[in-house]
Amino acid sequence: MNASTRSISSLLLVALLCSAQWGLAATYRLSDPEADLIGSGYWVTVQENETLLDIARRHDIGQEEILLANPGVDRWLPTPGSRVFIPARYVLPAAERKGLILNLPEMRLYYFVSPEEVATYPVSIGRMDWKTPLGKARIVRKQKSPSWYPPESVKKEAAASGETVPDVVPPGPDNPLGAYALRLNLPGYLIHGTNKPYGVGMRVTHGCVRLLPEDIEELFHKVRVNTQVQIVNQPVKVGWLDGVLYLEVHPPVEEHLEAREDMLRYALEVIYQELEKHPAILIGANVKKAIEEQNGVPLVISRKTDEPPMPIRNPVFD
Incomplete structure (x- = not known):
């Protein structure tokens, strides 16, 4: 086994062990501080009555991620017994390896637990008319079971479609923030969960960063107030x-x-x-x-x- 194979094998082993311990998200240990890649892609077999989005969520991959890696595979009716590629290998973004790094085109969040340990999660980001801002920010508040206070811009958008939005949506299954929220020092912007998990990995939000319910629960308990957040645009x-x-x-x-x-x-x-x-x-x-x-x-x-x-x-x- 050459050095490259050993590096990849050790990274994958750590990811699998951490996934079993903490849930679906992968955590990688960088034994070489100069290394820029984590993870390893792999193939899985489609089971009966399984959609491509079911497979994506089970392996902590976003919707667009798995579609791009498997062109021609029907997202709703993949052929049972066929193979699907899980694109679980990543080049780390060109940014300070500290705190949270969100790469918008990738629709993926990286959390540096330490300079030698990084976790990664698929996310949804803001639509073109509700852009997620670039630059540095920080987490200023952590909230469990948050209430949602729709801003006026969201109410106006709903009104234009003939719909109404309440002034406040309490915690529960209808709350689009999900069960956990991390508020940034950018007014109106949050990193939060969702009550529509199959939309994670798409550009569908009003500017916030949306994670799978199991991922935001894990991140919420790991990350601290004042953690740095870097938002980059690196296609x-x-x-x-x-x-x-x-x-x-x-x-x-x-x-x-x-x-x-x-x-x-x-x-x-x-x-x-x-x-x-x-x-x-x-x-x-x-x-x-x-x-x-x-x-x-x-x-x-x-x-x-x-x-x-x-x-x-x-x-x-x-």
Whole structure:
């Protein structure tokens, strides 16, 4: 077993042990502080009367995540006995490894329990007209069984559709905040649960960050008031593991015009910034594949310098 295989195996073992102990969310221990990847993708078999969304929730994967990783698979009627890929490998966002990091295009939250230990959860984020803000924030209050006080903007939206929204929704099964809420120092923004768990992993909220009920319960009991929250917009992530560079690409959020108009140029800028720090030989075909598919699955895009060289005329289209 080589060093790369040992690293992946140990990360997966920790994830499985922690999942069994704490629920569905995966927690990874970074034995190498320079490593940028966690987890490992794997295949599962579809059971009778099981939807793709059932599989996603059982493995703590968001709805868009599992759809992108399994193109052509019907979300409601996957074929029993067929195999579905669980995209449970992640390049860590380029951000300070501290507190909570939310990457909007990925619709995934990372919680650094310590610099060596990180948990990750799928989330829903705000729609284009209800954008989740970028930048740094912090948790200022933790609430169990919160009441929901719909803001005027939500009431106006409901009124435009001929509906009414009460001034307050008490705790219970009809409360869209779920059973737990973490309030940020950004007025009106929360990290909370939901009474519609199958919407997690989509862009459906009014700006808040929505987690699965089992995930917010776990996070609520772990995170502390004043924990830092970094909200980033990184449709392209690159990272190293055992001297090899990986590329992970997600569909950019609608309002990220720079990435949407020319994803190739945007991705190459991110890649070359990394290569300035750590030179490597690119595998152009894999760069192209990741950019074309945008499925969130990390791909190896470099070879170690001691491997047999291959002529690369164009680092993207070879």
